[in-house]
Amino acid sequence: MVEPLTSAVIVSLFFSEAIKEGGKTLTKGVTDTFAQLVNTIREKFKTEGMEGLLKRAENEPTERNKEKLQDELQTQMDADKAFTQKLKELVQQLQAQDERIRQVVLSEIELSGDLKAKDISQKAMRDGSVEQEMLKGVKAANIDLGNLNQEA
DSSP states (O other): OOOOOOHHHHHHHHTOHHHHHSTTTSOHHHHHHHHHHHHHHHHHHHHTTOHHHHHHHHHSOOHHHHHHHHHHHHHHHHHOHHHHHHHHHHHHHHHHHOOOEEEEOSBSOBOSSOEEEEEEEEEOOSSSOEEEESOBSOBOSOEEEEEEEEEO
16 A cells, blocks of 8 residues: 655655765665655745745754645645646655665654554565664653564
């Protein structure tokens, strides 16, 4: 089953430290496809008069600016199916070109209440570098975890 494409996925890729810092080790195909993804978003925001929002998020990648970018990107994706399809194709190309497998569960969550997570599994089924994160940057009053599994 293919995951639905969301603005959160795109913004995550857009600000991916792995792509920024690891660019030297990525294949030319991956870096070219990533550049196409960025340019597609940049052109859409320019056409819609939202280029300032994108520049602000790039220059000051605070959580608030990323959230604003994500909200606007989702608005644009909801309004323009051709744009969404182009982004989807580029993300799929990136996933197909990258030999590394990245799996993340429960990342960057901040709750004022409790977090309860049970029966979560990650399993990588192909060769290549595997990066798995189960909990990262999670803040909650109380965290109750059980039956968490990672396998590569």
